[in-house]
Structure formats: structure tokens, C-alpha cells
Amino acid sequence: MELSSDETEMFKKVLIANRGEIAIRVIRACKELGLNTVAIYSESDKNSPHAKMADNAVKVGPSPVTLSYLNIDAIISAARETNADAIHPGYGFLAENSTFIKRVEEENLIFIGPPVDVVEKMGDKVLSRKIAVEANVPVVPGSNPFSDYKNAEKEAEKVGYPVLLKSVKGGGGIGAQVIDNKSELERAVERTMKVSERFFGSNLIYLEKYIKKAHHVEVQIAADKMGNIAHLFERECSVQRRYQKIIEEAPSPYILPVTREKIINAAVSIAKTANYESAGTIEFLVDKEQNFYFLEMNTRIQVEHPVTEMICGIDLVREQINIAMGKPLSFLNESIKPLGHAIECRIYAEDPKKGFLPNKGKINRYEYPSGPGVRVDSGIEEGMDISVYYDPLLLKVIAWDRDRTSAIVRMIRALDELKIEGLKTNITFAKALLGTEDFLNSNVHVQYVEENLQNILQGDFI
Amino acid sequence: MDIKIPMAGSIVKINVKKGDIIHKKDTIMVVESMKLEMPVDSPADGKITEIVVSEGDFVEENQVVAKLE
Numbered sequence: 001m002e003l004s005s006d007e008t009e010m011f012k013k014v015l016i017a018n019r020g021e022i023a024i025r026v027i028r029a030c031k032e033l034g035l036n037t038v039a040i041y042s043e044s045d046k047n048s049p050h051a052k053m054a055d056n057a058v059k060v061g062p063s064p065v066t067l068s069y070l071n072i073d074a075i076i077s078a079a080r081e082t083n084a085d086a087i088h089p090g091y092g093f094l095a096e097n098s099t100f101i102k103r104v105e106e107e108n109l110i111f112i113g114p115p116v117d118v119v120e121k122m123g124d125k126v127l128s129r130k131i132a133v134e135a136n137v138p139v140v141p142g143s144n145p146f147s148d149y150k151n152a153e154k155e156a157e158k159v160g161y162p163v164l165l166k167s168v169k170g171g172g173g174i175g176a177q178v179i180d181n182k183s184e185l186e187r188a189v190e191r192t193m194k195v196s197e198r199f200f201g202s203n204l205i206y207l208e209k210y211i212k213k214a215h216h217v218e219v220q221i222a223a224d225k226m227g228n229i230a231h232l233f234e235r236e237c238s239v240q241r242r243y244q245k246i247i248e249e250a251p252s253p254y255i256l257p258v259t260r261e262k263i264i265n266a267a268v269s270i271a272k273t274a275n276y277e278s279a280g281t282i283e284f285l286v287d288k289e290q291n292f293y294f295l296e297m298n299t300r301i302q303v304e305h306p307v308t309e310m311i312c313g314i315d316l317v318r319e320q321i322n323i324a325m326g327k328p329l330s331f332l333n334e335s336i337k338p339l340g341h342a343i344e345c346r347i348y349a350e351d352p353k354k355g356f357l358p359n360k361g362k363i364n365r366y367e368y369p370s371g372p373g374v375r376v377d378s379g380i381e382e383g384m385d386i387s388v389y390y391d392p393l394l395l396k397v398i399a400w401d402r403d404r405t406s407a408i409v410r411m412i413r414a415l416d417e418l419k420i421e422g423l424k425t426n427i428t429f430a431k432a433l434l435g436t437e438d439f440l441n442s443n444v445h446v447q448y449v450e451e452n453l454q455n456i457l458q459g460d461f462i
Numbered sequence: 463m464d465i466k467i468p469m470a471g472s473i474v475k476i477n478v479k480k481g482d483i484i485h486k487k488d489t490i491m492v493v494e495s496m497k498l499e500m501p502v503d504s505p506a507d508g509k510i511t512e513i514v515v516s517e518g519d520f521v522e523e524n525q526v527v528a529k530l531e
Contacts, residue, residue, distance in 0.1 A: 174497065195499060198474070242498070349496070354468070357468060357469045357495075357498075357500070358469060358471075358495050358496035358498055359469070360470050360495070360496075388470050388471045388472065388495045388496055388520070389496075390496060390497070391496055391497050392496040392497075
């Protein structure tokens with residue numbers, strides 16, 4: 001039995017231009033909708049679970065990402081070869097790459113995501129800030145883009161130290177650097193420009209005022225082609241290292257109800273101003289006084305989407321697919337009331353004791369948790385080699401319960417059941433962090449892990 | 463003195479050549495693994511006597527990449 005698949009569907013076969021857990025997540029949504037699936041894989045992923053799970057699998061190139069998962073020509077050929085008529089990009093890789101989206105459209109394939117002009121304006125850190133201002137939403141004080149030290153110096157003086165340097169085209173915290181004073185600026189500007197050039201093909205960078213002890217709160221948006229724009233409440237993702245998230249939860253335990261209302265309205269207002277379509281996330285920083293500032297928008301499905309799905313009872317990937325087919329949001333006539341609390345732990349192949357350095361190796365043993373209120377979105381299996389080529393995310397454990405404390409207890413129980421041998425992971429670290437007073441009391445801000453690493457590592461769980 | 467790499471990955475950039483005089487904490491090269499770029503900094507002042515890798519090479523954790531005198 002399937003949920004749709006009548007003769008009038010706009011597309012019947014979806015190529016998933018990604019790997020690992022998110023490729024599997026999308027394949028599952030397609031199967032439930034009665035859609036055929038095509039996986040792509042690189043040389044080192046030929047035995048990966050995502051490639052085995054799809055109806056078809058096409059090798060797109062050797063292991064390095066530029067030759068495989070970022071290889072637009074090879075991906076389009078794979079779609080042609082298998083008669084796929086739509087492409088889901090997942091997150092990362094080509095999900096926010098306008099050249100790719102344009103190419104997909106030129107080839108008369110359907111891109112499961114926002115229209116290219118929306119991706120271009122919201123993916124551009126400077127343009128998206130302008131849209132937030134237009135929508136009357138406060139933004140973190142920031143600069144115009146630049147690609148030289150002289151302008152960096154001027155802009156940093158204007159904004160005031162400490163500042164955060166970022167790539168205009170970037171994401172995922174890649175290249176981001178905090179600068180406390182002028183003496184560190186020149187070297188940092190040079191480095192951020194180089195990283196930006198290498199990862200995002202542009203050396204344009206900018207800087208923002210660095211807000212200390214801020215919490216990261218983001219709002220999930222879903223919008224259809226008819227102009228219906230809805231929110232699915234917020235997530236808090238303040239547990240981070242290297243500007244990348246480790247633990248996320250919904251709802252945010254930090255913001256007050258009045259802040260929640262304001263931040264959700266602000267997000268909807270930005271989405272409307274941007275003529276947003278598909279699923280997307282608007283990220284904010286919330287300071288000690290509960291002031292909030294627009295940070296950026298992600299025009300794709302996010303890693304942490306499951307916590308929203310758990311409390312709202314909505315399948316976000318299914319919504320994305322239905323929106324791409326021209327259908328209205330499935331929950332338009334209901335008022336969504338979030339139920340309970342959900343937490344996600346990202347399990348990475350990395351060594352928290354060595355500054356979270358990524359760790360390759362073979363997975364010799366893999367046992368994953370289950371039982372009441374536990375969901376596992378995994379991209380691995382026993383015997384699999386974890387290579388140096390890709391992101392170290394192995395799987396995500398999501399725990400749901402009626403209230404936050406119960407959800408934390410459930411997550412720790414689930415992580416106790418999770419066994420991975422053969423390489424170092426952050427499982428023990430995640431458990432230790434969940435057990436801290438500060439996490440229980442929602443005192444964890446975005447710099448917390450860096451500032452308290454030793455204390456967490458010495459906690460009772462280690 | 464052997465300069466070792468902290469994690470397995472690929473060498474994306476080498477900043478020094480044989481014979482260069484360098485200072486402690488100068489970045490000798492940059493290694494990339496799983497989307498993370500990491501600078502390999504000199505542990506001391508000295509002269510580079512040998513570089514045993516090239517840009518694009520794959521290296522294992524703790525592999526010697528250069529020698530310092």
C-alpha cells in the first residue's frame with residue numbers, strides 16, 4: 001500500500017543526489033509515496049547502505065566529492081540514464097548550489113526544493129540579511145562583503161570587536177573564525193578568504209558582531225506553490241563545536257513564550273518577504289536578554305529536522321516532495337500543536353578528547369538503540385569503512401517523550417544501547433553533556449562546549 | 463625532529479620548502495579530512511630539512527610529513 005502514485009503525479013522517479021543517512025531518509029519518504037528511487041554513489045561508497053536501499057544505484061565517480069557527489073554532469077547523466085524525473089538534493093553537497101538547480105531545470109527535471117531565485121537570494125548571506133531587514137527583523141550587526149584586508153579593518157572597527165568572519169557563499173560554519181582584536185585580523189582574513197575560495201568558489205567574505213553566550217534558535221518553515229506559508233515551531237541547537245551542531249531539541253527550553261511568539265512571527269515574515277517555497281529554516285541568535293537576531297536561512301531540509309517531525313507529527317521530506325508536485329501543504333486545515341519534547345544527538349566519527357578531530361576506520365561492531373520513543377536515522381552498517389572523504393556524521397539518535405527531562409533520560413538510555421567499535425565517536429561525550437546540570441537547566445550557549453570541554457570530559461559518564 | 467600529522471586526510475597546501483627557516487607555530491601545511499581543514503604548525507623554531515609529502519597526498523594519522531632541525 002502506498003500513499004499516492006496516481007497517473008497524474010508530476011514525477012514518479014526521484015534521484016537522491018546525496019549519501020549516508022539523509023539519502024536513506026529521502027528514499028524512505030519516496031517509498032511511502034510510491035515513488036521509485038535512484039541512489040548515486042562514489043567509488044568508496046559502492047557497498048554503502050544508501051546505495052543498496054534504492055531501486056536503482058548509479059556510480060557517479062571516484063571518491064573525492066568534486067568528482068562524485070559534486071559532479072553535476074555525472075549526476076544529470078545518472079538521472080537521464082535511469083529516467084528519473086525529479087532530484088532531491090538532501091543537505092550539503094549541491095542542495096544550495098544555484099548552478100546545479102538551474103541545470104536540473106534546464107534538463108526538464110524537477111528540483112525538490114525552493115526555486116533557484118529564492119536559493120540565490122537567501123543563500124547569499126548579505127542579500128538574505130537585507131531581506132530580513134525588509135521584513136522588519138533584527139539582524140546581527142554586520143558588514144558589507146569584502147575580499148581584502150583594508151576593508152576588513154574598516155568594517156571591523158565599525159562593527160566593534162569581537163567579530164566573526166564568514167564566507168558570503170558559505171555554510172556549515174566552514175571557515176568561520178572569531179577575531180578578538182585587530183592584531184589577529186589580517187591572518188584570519190587571508191585564511192577565511194582562501195577557505196571560502198576552495199569550498200564555495202568565491203573569496204568574498206564578511207564579518208558580523210560576535211554575540212557572546214548566545215543561544216541558537218531556528219524556526220522550521222514550510223511553504224507551498226499556492227503561497228501558503230506555515231511554521232512548524234522552533235528548534236534549539238546551541239550545543240555546537242566548530243560552529244557545527246551536536247545536540248538539537250524541540251521546543252527550545254531557553255526562550256520564553258513571548259520570545260517564541262515573536263521569533264516565529266519574524267521567521268514567517270522573512271519567508272513571506274522572500275516568497276519562500278518548500279521546507280526551509282530561519283536561524284536566529286538569542287542573547288541573554290532574549291533579544292533575537294536573524295542569522296541566516298537554510299533553503300533545504302536540515303540535519304536536525306527529525307526533532308520537529310517528532311513533536312509536530314509531520315513528515316517534512318514528504319511535505320517537500322508534495323510541494324514539488326504542486327500540492328498544498330498537508331496540514332493547512334489543522335492547527336498543529338506540538339506534543340512533548342524531542343532531542344537529537346548527532347553521532348560523529350570523531351575524538352572529543354583530541355579537539356573533535358575526525359576519525360576514519362572500519363565499523364567492526366554496530367548495535368543501534370530502539371524501544372519506545374526512539375528513532376534512529378543511520379547511514380552506516382557493520383563492516384563499513386568510514387573514509388576521510390566525507391562528513392564524519394554516522395547516524396542520528398532521536399528521543400521523544402512527554403517532557404524534556406524524560407526525553408533526556410530516554411536519550412541517555414538510547415545512547416547506552418548504541419555500540420560502535422572500530423573508530424572513535426562522540427557517544428560518551430554526548431552522554432556526559434546530556435548529564436550536566438547546565439544542560440538540564442538550559443544554560444548551554446553556542447560557545448559552551450569549547451569553554452567547558454575539560455569539565456564535560458571529566459564528568460561522571462566518562 | 464619529526465613533524466607528524468594529527469589526523470588522516472589529504473594534504474591540501476604546503477607552505478614551506480626544504481631549507482626554509484621557520485618559527486614555532488608557523489603553519490607548515492594544511493591537511494583536510496571529512497570536510498575539516500587543519501593547519502599543521504611547527505612545534506619549534508628551526509630549519510626544514512626534508513618534506514616527505516606533496517600537495518594532494520593522502521596521509522595517515524601520526525605519519526611523518528616533514529623534518530625539522
